[in-house]
Amino acid sequence: xxxxxxxxxxxxxGPVGAVIDMDLAVEKGEFVSLLGxxxxxxxxxxxxxxxxxxxxxxxxxxxxxxxxxxxPNKRGLGIVFQSYALFPHMSVFDNVAFGLEMRRVPKAERxxxxxxxxxxxxxxxxxxxxxxxxxxxxxxxxARALVIEPPVLLLDEPLSNLDAQLREEMQFELRQIQRKVxxxxxxxxHDQAEALSISDRIVVMQAGRVTQVxxxxxxxxxxxxxxxxxxxxxxxxxxxxxxxxxxxLVADLGATKLALPxxxxxxxxxxxxxxxxxxxxxVAPGRGRLDGTVVERFFLGSQWLYRVATELGDLxxxxxxxxxxxxxxxxxxxxxxxxxxxxxxxxxxxxGAQA
Amino acid sequence: MSALAPAAAPRVAVRPYLLTAPALLLFxxxxxxxLALTAVLSFNAFDHTTGVKNELTLAHYAAIxxxxxxxxxxxxxxxxxxxxxxxxxxxxxxxxxxLSRMRNPWRSIFLLVVVAPLLVSVVVRAFxxxxxxxxxxxxxxxxxxxxxGPVRFLYTPVAVVAAxxxxxxxxxxxxxxxxxQKLDPLVENAALSLNASRFTALTRVVLPQVxxxxxxxxxxVFGLSASSFAIPGLLGGRRLKMVATVVYDEYLHELNWPLGxxxxxxxxxxxxxxxxxxxxxxxxxxxxxxx
Numbered sequence: 001x002x003x004x005x006x007x008x009x010x011x012x013x014g015p016v017g018a019v020i021d022m023d024l025a026v027e028k029g030e031f032v033s034l035l036g037x038x039x040x041x042x043x044x045x046x047x048x049x050x051x052x053x054x055x056x057x058x059x060x061x062x063x064x065x066x067x068x069x070x071x072p073n074k075r076g077l078g079i080v081f082q083s084y085a086l087f088p089h090m091s092v093f094d095n096v097a098f099g100l101e102m103r104r105v106p107k108a109e110r111x112x113x114x115x116x117x118x119x120x121x122x123x124x125x126x127x128x129x130x131x132x133x134x135x136x137x138x139x140x141x142x143a144r145a146l147v148i149e150p151p152v153l154l155l156d157e158p159l160s161n162l163d164a165q166l167r168e169e170m171q172f173e174l175r176q177i178q179r180k181v182x183x184x185x186x187x188x189x190h191d192q193a194e195a196l197s198i199s200d201r202i203v204v205m206q207a208g209r210v211t212q213v214x215x216x217x218x219x220x221x222x223x224x225x226x227x228x229x230x231x232x233x234x235x236x237x238x239x240x241x242x243x244x245x246x247x248x249l250v251a252d253l254g255a256t257k258l259a260l261p262x263x264x265x266x267x268x269x270x271x272x273x274x275x276x277x278x279x280x281x282x283v284a285p286g287r288g289r290l291d292g293t294v295v296e297r298f299f300l301g302s303q304w305l306y307r308v309a310t311e312l313g314d315l316x317x318x319x320x321x322x323x324x325x326x327x328x329x330x331x332x333x334x335x336x337x338x339x340x341x342x343x344x345x346x347x348x349x350x351x352g353a354q355a
Numbered sequence: 356m357s358a359l360a361p362a363a364a365p366r367v368a369v370r371p372y373l374l375t376a377p378a379l380l381l382f383x384x385x386x387x388x389x390l391a392l393t394a395v396l397s398f399n400a401f402d403h404t405t406g407v408k409n410e411l412t413l414a415h416y417a418a419i420x421x422x423x424x425x426x427x428x429x430x431x432x433x434x435x436x437x438x439x440x441x442x443x444x445x446x447x448x449x450x451x452x453x454l455s456r457m458r459n460p461w462r463s464i465f466l467l468v469v470v471a472p473l474l475v476s477v478v479v480r481a482f483x484x485x486x487x488x489x490x491x492x493x494x495x496x497x498x499x500x501x502x503x504g505p506v507r508f509l510y511t512p513v514a515v516v517a518a519x520x521x522x523x524x525x526x527x528x529x530x531x532x533x534x535x536q537k538l539d540p541l542v543e544n545a546a547l548s549l550n551a552s553r554f555t556a557l558t559r560v561v562l563p564q565v566x567x568x569x570x571x572x573x574x575x576v577f578g579l580s581a582s583s584f585a586i587p588g589l590l591g592g593r594r595l596k597m598v599a600t601v602v603y604d605e606y607l608h609e610l611n612w613p614l615g616x617x618x619x620x621x622x623x624x625x626x627x628x629x630x631x632x633x634x635x636x637x638x639x640x641x642x643x644x645x646x
Binding site: 050052071072073074075076077078079081083085086087088089098099102103144145148 | 539541542544545546547548549550551552553555559560563564
């Protein structure tokens with residue numbers, strides 16, 4: 001039995017479905033990210049779990065108990081809001097102590113637990129400050145949510161207000177803290193890098209529906225739809241048609257053909273082939289599957305990003321900055337890739353696809 | 356850069372004075388000068404046959420401080436202003452809360468309704484109240500239907516306080532509404548998620564953040580009520596005097612301008628003392644936290 005279970009949960013505003021038939025099972029101690037573009041229903045889902053938005057239908061179970069209709073102040077979940085929603089008139093200590101005070105925890109124990117929570121987020125030196133005197137609002141919000149030892153921690157884009165460098169640091173710290181306390185966590189984010197780096201599982205949502213649930217590595221390597229291929233990481237997408245060639249199936253890409261790894265395809269079918277930029281390699285011209293001309297190159301620090309014009313259109317290719325000289329623009333190059341890294345996506349419109 | 360900086364410094368120092376000059380001039384001529392003239396006048400001796408004399412005296416202040424009549428008027432003025440302030444807080448703060456939760460267009464419409472009294476002359480509104488509360492007015496007719504005898508509202512504190520509350524309400528609603536606008540709407544949800552009841556969330560989280568708005572609203576309302584003239588003049592009548600109406604009497608009926616000036620100065624000082632101590636009492640506690 002899963003710890004937190006959403007069954008057929010939907011939210012309609014009039015005829016418009018913000019979340020449609022959401023099914024999700026979260027295990028105890030798991031860190032699950034809800035990932036999607038804005039307006040995909042991820043925040044609405046979180047708010048239904050928190051109790052701030054009432055589900056139109058479906059059930060939400062926490063540890064076997066039906067909490068679908070429970071009031072938010074009876075659910076006991078820890079929530080970190082996007083704006084942090086700290087109490088500006090209370091000190092950091094009082095902010096964190098508020099939840100324990102509401103639970104009538106005795107004063108001595110309260111002090112101990114607040115100090116422990118503040119130490120966990122490394123704010124123990126700032127307990128007497130007020131939120132506006134502090135830049136680490138997200139840490140206060142995290143301590144305030146964790147101190148009540150909630151069964152589930154809900155994070156609503158907790159790091160989206162931070163600059164890039166601090167966000168990366170906080171991602172790792174957030175994951176460390178979550179591992180340490182072992183709280184089941186659900187995080188809403190629109191940042192795929194954040195979802196990939198700290199989650200146990202990612203739920204991709206699109207137009208109110210779940211389109212794929214997988215572990216980060218699998219999500220990246222085996223995106224199920226065209227949308228996910230480009231939303232989670234970068235991808236080169238090439239349209240083609242399946243053709244039978246003897247016993248084998250090949251993808252007819254117009255300019256070239258490609259042996260297909262997948263089996264459940266029929267000749268004549270329209271498909272899209274996807275391959276990640278880092279899976280492509282440069283070879284000598286004429287030695288690879290394709291030749292092309294380097295149109296542009298961008299230096300990204302740890303790697304180079306090339307745009308190469310080929311008969312299949314422009315392909316994007318990344319190579320690690322390994323200290324070797326980079327390929328110059330206008331160079332004619334050969335491009336190769338291992339067949340097993342090509343992903344085959346069916347071409348017909350996927351559910352909830354966006355234009 | 357370093358060579359240019361000293362040359363630029365004097366220009367920077369002059370500009371603030373130039374920029375504030377128009378406002379300073381306006382305040383100087385319209386507020387400070389008349390006030391100073393009033394203060395000087397209040398120390399001038401007065402004789403009923405010859406008028407204002409060119410001698411200095413403290414007699415008017417002595418009269419105000421020793422005469423029971425003035426004490427009664429001052430005391431009445433301050434308790435009525437205080438009561439008006441209390442009632443406007445009790446009505447205005449929840450009203451602002453409701454207003455801030457409304458969605459457009461209703462919010463704009465009701466904000467206009469709240470502010471609308473300011474668009475009508477105080478005198479007209481005072482007459483409106485006197486018709487409403489008069490012996491033949493709708494309120495007394497309604498009471499008669501319920502079998503309750505005619506109640507005298509006019510020329511009692513009830514009429515004056517009711518009308519003052521009506522006039523002052525916008526001055527409470529608007530500052531409270533402004534401070535509610537600054538409130539993160541999610542803090543209430545945050546409190547709920549930490550097991551607080553709706554009532555606790557309101558009193559422990561929302562109210563303290565709105566307090567600066569309530570504080571500035573009550574300062575405005577108290578100050579304006581304590582020095583109000585038209586409403587006590589029209590609804591308090593000859594018997595229920597407030598300080599401003601007494602000042603008016605001294606100036607225009609007794610023609611004792613120095614005594615009127617002295618009363619006005621005492622009102623100003625008393626008002627100042629009340630407002631400053633109230634401000635210190637409340638704001639001191641919250642300034643540090645809310646900035």
